Amino acid sequence: MARPTFSAFAELLKPVTWFPPMWAFACGVVASAAPLAGQWQLVVLGILLAGPAVCATSQAVNDWFDRHVDAINEPKRPIPSGRMPGRWGLYVAIAWTLLSILLASVLGTWAFLAALLGLALAWAYSAPPIRLKRNGWWGNAACALSYEGLAWITGAAVVAGGVLPDSRSLVLALLYSAGAHGIMTLNDFKSVAGDRIMGVGSLPVRLGVDRAAQVASATMAVPQVAVIGLLLFWGAPWYAVAVGVLLGVQVLMMRRFIAAPVARALWYSALGVPLFVSGMMVSAFALRSIAV
Numbered sequence: 001m002a003r004p005t006f007s008a009f010a011e012l013l014k015p016v017t018w019f020p021p022m023w024a025f026a027c028g029v030v031a032s033a034a035p036l037a038g039q040w041q042l043v044v045l046g047i048l049l050a051g052p053a054v055c056a057t058s059q060a061v062n063d064w065f066d067r068h069v070d071a072i073n074e075p076k077r078p079i080p081s082g083r084m085p086g087r088w089g090l091y092v093a094i095a096w097t098l099l100s101i102l103l104a105s106v107l108g109t110w111a112f113l114a115a116l117l118g119l120a121l122a123w124a125y126s127a128p129p130i131r132l133k134r135n136g137w138w139g140n141a142a143c144a145l146s147y148e149g150l151a152w153i154t155g156a157a158v159v160a161g162g163v164l165p166d167s168r169s170l171v172l173a174l175l176y177s178a179g180a181h182g183i184m185t186l187n188d189f190k191s192v193a194g195d196r197i198m199g200v201g202s203l204p205v206r207l208g209v210d211r212a213a214q215v216a217s218a219t220m221a222v223p224q225v226a227v228i229g230l231l232l233f234w235g236a237p238w239y240a241v242a243v244g245v246l247l248g249v250q251v252l253m254m255r256r257f258i259a260a261p262v263a264r265a266l267w268y269s270a271l272g273v274p275l276f277v278s279g280m281m282v283s284a285f286a287l288r289s290i291a292v
Contacts, residue, residue: 004048009084011077013096015056027155028152046107050154054104062078062125118146136212140188140203144184148176148179150177151170152257179220179276182218217254221251221254243282246278250272253272
């Protein structure tokens with residue numbers, strides 16, 4: 001049997017997508033206000049679990065079950081191009097699932113359960129018969145929850161000895177998960193043609209590209225407004241101002257994105273999303289400052 005090259009294997013796991021859950025895990029660690037002395041090994045293992053393990057698994061699973069759609073949208077991807085031959089894509093997805101479970105088992109009960117949930121959502125998102133991605137509302141919600149909220153909560157719990165974070169941290173994790181739903185929609189603008197043909201109901205397909213761009217922008221912005229209000233209420237005004245400035249720049253960029261969604265979705269992902277996740281870390285430090 002032909003075997004994939006290392007470059008095809010690496011491309012299948014999409015390292016560029018690992019950053020959001022790794023960053024969210026780090027935000028949870030910061031927000032926990034737990035002392036980090038003597039816990040750096042746990043933090044590093046947790047970041048590896050969030051990114052190169054669970055997130056990479058989700059990418060491999062998605063590429064395997066999306067191989068027919070990718071043959072239309074992205075024919076140079078490893079599986080449709082033949083660089084990942086036969087059923088190697090499926091084998092990698094299964095192997096990475098098992099490796100993720102093994103890594104999670106050394107990080108405590110909460111991390112283990114969170115990893116199982118994240119992996120279950122990854123398979124449910126892509127694999128039939130559930131295949132959540134056929135509905136842009138549900139599919140993007142599953143991804144957003146896994147990439148942001150679940151990773152944030154897991155990071156906080158791991159350094160707190162398995163104890164769930166307080167209500168303020170949970171609320172911020174959920175708000176940024178809601179905002180990440182819009183970020184997930186940005187990825188759908190590049191594949192509208194193939195999604196229509198293959199019956200994938202992404203939001204650009206369901207709503208049209210113009211309306212989907214407006215919904216995605218509002219979905220990213222409104223939770224951040226709520227975060228600003230909460231930070232003010234919790235007595236962290238300067239952190240609220242910082243998040244507000246970051247949001248203001250995003251709003252200016254959103255106007256340009258909405259004017260040409262298909263052409264500028266990747267542009268906004270590259271420049272606007274970093275501002276969103278920067279606000280996440282600012283909010284995490286706000287919680288840490290309040291707890292001190």
